[in-house]
Amino acid sequence: xxxxxxTPNSIEQITEKARELEAIYDVVEDPLVLIDSDFKIxxxxxxxxxFTKGYTFDSILNQSCYQVLYGRKDIxxxxxxxxxxxxxxxxxxxxxxxxxxxxxxxxxxxxxxxFYPYPKNEGExxxxxxxxxxxxxxxKEEESFRMRNLASLGxxxxxxxxxxxxxxxxxxxxxxxxxSNWQNASPEQIEKRLEMIKNDTARAAMxxxxxxxxxxxxxxxxxxxxxxxxxxxxxxxxxRLFPHLSKNVNWxxxxxxxxxxxxxxAKMERLFMNLFRNSLQxxxxxxxxxxxxxxxxxNWIHIIVEDDAGGIPDSIIQKIFDPFFTNNKSGTGxxxxxxxxxxxxxxxxxxxxxxxxxxxxxxxxxxxxxDSSENQA
Amino acid sequence: xxxxxxxxxxxxxxxxxxxxxxxxxxxxxxxxxxxDEAVDHLKNQKxxxxxxxxxxxxxxxxxxxxxxxxxxPETLYAxxxxxxxxxxxxxAKEYQIWNIIPKYSFLDIHLIExxxxxxxxxxxxxxxxxxxxxxxxxxxxxxxEFEEAPLNGLxxxxxxxxxxxxxxxxxxxxYLIGLGAPKSIQQVLEELTSNAMIRAPRTNAGDYKxxxxxxxxxxxxxxxxxxxxxEDYFTIGYGSTETxxxxxxxxxFGSLKKEEILHRLDRHISVDELTGLPKGLxxxxxxxxxxxxxxxxxLIFNIETNKCTETIAMINREGRSGFKSLSIYEVPMTH
Numbered sequence: 094x095x096x097x098x099x100t101p102n103s104i105e106q107i108t109e110k111a112r113e114l115e116a117i118y119d120v121v122e123d124p125l126v127l128i129d130s131d132f133k134i135x136x137x138x139x140x141x142x143x144f145t146k147g148y149t150f151d152s153i154l155n156q157s158c159y160q161v162l163y164g165r166k167d168i169x170x171x172x173x174x175x176x177x178x179x180x181x182x183x184x185x186x187x188x189x190x191x192x193x194x195x196x197x198x199x200x201x202x203x204x205x206x207x208f209y210p211y212p213k214n215e216g217e218x219x220x221x222x223x224x225x226x227x228x229x230x231x232x233k234e235e236e237s238f239r240m241r242n243l244a245s246l247g248x249x250x251x252x253x254x255x256x257x258x259x260x261x262x263x264x265x266x267x268x269x270x271x272x273s274n275w276q277n278a279s280p281e282q283i284e285k286r287l288e289m290i291k292n293d294t295a296r297a298a299m300x301x302x303x304x305x306x307x308x309x310x311x312x313x314x315x316x317x318x319x320x321x322x323x324x325x326x327x328x329x330x331x332x333r334l335f336p337h338l339s340k341n342v343n344w345x346x347x348x349x350x351x352x353x354x355x356x357x358x359a360k361m362e363r364l365f366m367n368l369f370r371n372s373l374q375x376x377x378x379x380x381x382x383x384x385x386x387x388x389x390x391x392n393w394i395h396i397i398v399e400d401d402a403g404g405i406p407d408s409i410i411q412k413i414f415d416p417f418f419t420n421n422k423s424g425t426g427x428x429x430x431x432x433x434x435x436x437x438x439x440x441x442x443x444x445x446x447x448x449x450x451x452x453x454x455x456x457x458x459x460x461x462x463x464d465s466s467e468n469q470a
Numbered sequence: 471x472x473x474x475x476x477x478x479x480x481x482x483x484x485x486x487x488x489x490x491x492x493x494x495x496x497x498x499x500x501x502x503x504x505x506d507e508a509v510d511h512l513k514n515q516k517x518x519x520x521x522x523x524x525x526x527x528x529x530x531x532x533x534x535x536x537x538x539x540x541x542x543p544e545t546l547y548a549x550x551x552x553x554x555x556x557x558x559x560x561x562a563k564e565y566q567i568w569n570i571i572p573k574y575s576f577l578d579i580h581l582i583e584x585x586x587x588x589x590x591x592x593x594x595x596x597x598x599x600x601x602x603x604x605x606x607x608x609x610x611x612x613x614x615e616f617e618e619a620p621l622n623g624l625x626x627x628x629x630x631x632x633x634x635x636x637x638x639x640x641x642x643x644x645y646l647i648g649l650g651a652p653k654s655i656q657q658v659l660e661e662l663t664s665n666a667m668i669r670a671p672r673t674n675a676g677d678y679k680x681x682x683x684x685x686x687x688x689x690x691x692x693x694x695x696x697x698x699x700x701e702d703y704f705t706i707g708y709g710s711t712e713t714x715x716x717x718x719x720x721x722x723f724g725s726l727k728k729e730e731i732l733h734r735l736d737r738h739i740s741v742d743e744l745t746g747l748p749k750g751l752x753x754x755x756x757x758x759x760x761x762x763x764x765x766x767x768x769l770i771f772n773i774e775t776n777k778c779t780e781t782i783a784m785i786n787r788e789g790r791s792g793f794k795s796l797s798i799y800e801v802p803m804t805h
Contacts, residue, residue, distance in 0.1 A: 261575035263484030
């Protein structure tokens with residue numbers, strides 16, 4: 094490398110050093126381009142010539158960088174030079190980088206562009222752009238992401254299998270009984286068994302719809318709905334589906350008036366069903382209370398769901414909205430409930446947060462509603 | 471005669487009701503959702519048999535077993551689970567649990583009925599208990615050569631020597647494989663018959679009759695070309711129904727201890743925490759029963775001490791296999 098302490102003292106020596114420098118940056122496989130403040134290319138390396146296809150060393154110089162490199166007629170929309178991103182508040186120039194998709198001869202590439210500011214004169218900045226092809230690297234990362242997803246899918250599936258097994262076994266055993274003695278059974282007995290099959294089917298259906306609503310998040314079909322009514326419906330559904338879990342649980346719902354705002358009714362119901370089911374599972378048949386408070390501030394509706402089922406340990410509270418995270422004993426949950434809640438809230442541009450203190454867990458869900466006086470007018 | 475009483479502890483309403491429905495014609499049946507309710511029932515009336523789910527809200531089915539053992543030693547018990555029964559083999563060994571039923575949607579509810587009848591009576595032998603009234607048994611061709619079993623039934627053959635054993639086992643396995651059994655059924659035949667022929671026969675002093683121990687090498691070696699004496703003959707039954715293929719091996723000794731069965735299974739199923747591997751992996755002791763259980767969909771042991779050990783291996787022909795049950799029955803000792 095050129096050492097700055099060696100001062101060249103003749104034109105020959107300078108030329109010699111320039112050739113040495115040229116040799117160094119010509120072996121770099123990534124294109125390196127020096128661009129002036131008018132977006133004209135001033136210096137470049139061999140890799141750049143190869144990258145541009147069709148230009149030579151001489152024809153590149155003094156051409157617009159966006160045209161030569163990317164075939165554009167105008168400055169690239171993300172150009173940090175044009176958008177002044179290189180200047181920070183204290184006037185310091187910092188390098189910046191950006192990833193773009195770029196098609197070369199029909200092949201889609203992922204390029205990582207790095208921009209290094211080069212202070213040319215007082216008040217004038219040039220830029221060194223380095224272009225790296227990171228397509229393969231990104232593909233590998235995506236592959237490994239998919240593998241991790243597959244692994245968690247395996248865990249998910251075995252959880253679902255267990256969840257489905259219980260209602261299916263109930264249905265199967267009840268049907269075997271019915272088949273062997275329906276002729277001698279009274280209508281009441283038959284009715285009772287059919288009712289059990291119906292309840293088990295509803296349980297299985299709920300598990301399946303859990304999975305479906307996670308797998309496809311279709312566009313929200315929003316209608317004006319009453320949130321209090323939706324929450325009550327969710328409560329009723331959950332107590333119907335989990336009659337034993339909810340037997341000793343007292344419900345308290347507090348609100349001032351009815352609150353209407355636009356939301357997706359089915360998803361909103363599922364959001365609260367998942368929250369309530371989570372609380373019920375946390376009670377694990379113990380007695381307790383789930384209290385729900387609905388409050389309105391100027392631009393938000395807040396729904397606060399609190400239970401006293403023991404709280405969530407600090408060590409896991411950060412993870413509870415992650416897909417597949419479950420604190421249930423192996424196999425009793427899909428680990429999707431709260432992450433579905435999270436995505437439903439986000440689809441409605443809302444926020445969900447959780448706090449746990451003194452054996453209590455409190456979820457606060459907020460939705461933007463605009464000024465209600467305007468809505469009613 | 472007063473009906474015997476059965477307590478079902480199961481938190482899933484429909485499963486509990488289905489089992490109560492099934493049993494209430496023949497027994498007084500009580501239902502409980504959890505430990506506390508089960509204890510109430512046990513206190514209120516004499517319960518002959520408790521069938522409990524392992525995972526319950528709050529205290530577990532194993533807690534119920536411990537409670538029964540301590541407070542009601544006369545009450546018999548069996549477990550059920552929707553989880554892998556292998557995960558509980560270690561508990562089974564520790565707490566003397568002999569029967570665990572897998573809860574899954576292909577479970578034939580009739581199996582629960584048979585289990586209850588077998589546990590509550592001294593009548594435990596016979597594969598026919600698992601099938602319908604039309605099941606045919608041929609037990610008067612004991613000494614003739616191999617022949618096909620009746621459809622929906624079984625045929626018994628007697629084995630008197632090593633040579634007979636190998637000829638008959640070869641033919642039976644070919645026959646069962648023809649009916650859809652996996653090739654590994656040969657292994658099951660080999661293991662079960664060698665148990666009956668070599669391990670079961672003992673002298674009054676408890677010594678093996680047809681194998682000798684080499685303590686210096688920690689080995690037992692069977693005698694060559696065994697010719698059993700008449701009191702040591704054993705029988706093998708084989709046959710099929712529409713849904714099931716099965717092998718039955720009966721000896722005249724009843725020397726296999728039920729604790730020994732759990733001990734052997736546990737060594738090959740439960741993982742040693744230090745090594746992460748089953749203990750039995752590092753030696754050659756008692757792998758046979760484990761292999762039989764792995765290959766068959768059901769492996770059932772019926773024991774009357776000093777009289778008979780009957781081992782039944784069943785293969786489901788429709789591929790409807792779930793977790794494997796634990797099925798060990800013993801005629802209670804009369805004092």
